[in-house]
Amino acid sequence: MDILQRYKAMTNQHCLDCLIFLHETHTHFSVFCALEHVHFDPPIPEEQIADFGSFVLFVLAGYTFESLKIARDPLHISFEAGLGDNFETTVRIALEGVVQIIVKDRNDSNVVLFNRCDPHSMFVDSTAEALQSSKDAILSDPRNQETIATLQREP
Incomplete structure (x- = not known):
């Protein structure tokens, strides 16, 4: 709940x-x-x-x-x-x-x-807020951005 x-x-x-x-x-x-x-x-x-x-x-x-x-x-x-x-x-x-x-x-x-x-x-719906905070933390690291870009290019 x-x-x-x-x-x-x-x-x-x-x-x-x-x-x-x-x-x-x-x-x-x-x-x-x-x-x-x-x-x-x-x-x-x-x-x-x-x-x-x-x-x-x-x-x-x-x-x-x-x-x-x-x-x-x-x-x-x-x-x-x-x-x-x-x-x-x-x-x-x-x-x-x-x-x-x-x-x-x-x-x-x-x-x-x-x-x-x-x-x-x-x-605030704490679940949505926590997910956004986690996503922001992952995307703020340049190494993670490179990994995500590489994964998106692969078929």
Whole structure:
């Protein structure tokens, strides 16, 4: 498992742990998520989806919180949500789509309990980097360059 896969698995586990903790302690929260990882059943009108943009914030309190289900296979959460006048839908969010989990503190300020970031901006695929470093070291020696040139000329 490479570093990016390990980081994704670790982040998903942390997200799952936060959600389970909040659910078990009956703490209301909000999830900020990437719309591409959200599924609505029944589907909501296209014009309402267009209003969301790329990200959407759901506040889980009251009935929405009580209807929360956390699933492990595949990793996702689902809950009932009222969207607009007399329109109820089941919202399903893949865990990898959860960008932030936000709770309110005692002063009613938002506190980010969980924040997902792009691992590509922090980690380099060490395997590819090591191979390139090794290749650069071999090619930097003039004797190796001569040997490679000789091998390329031979039929």
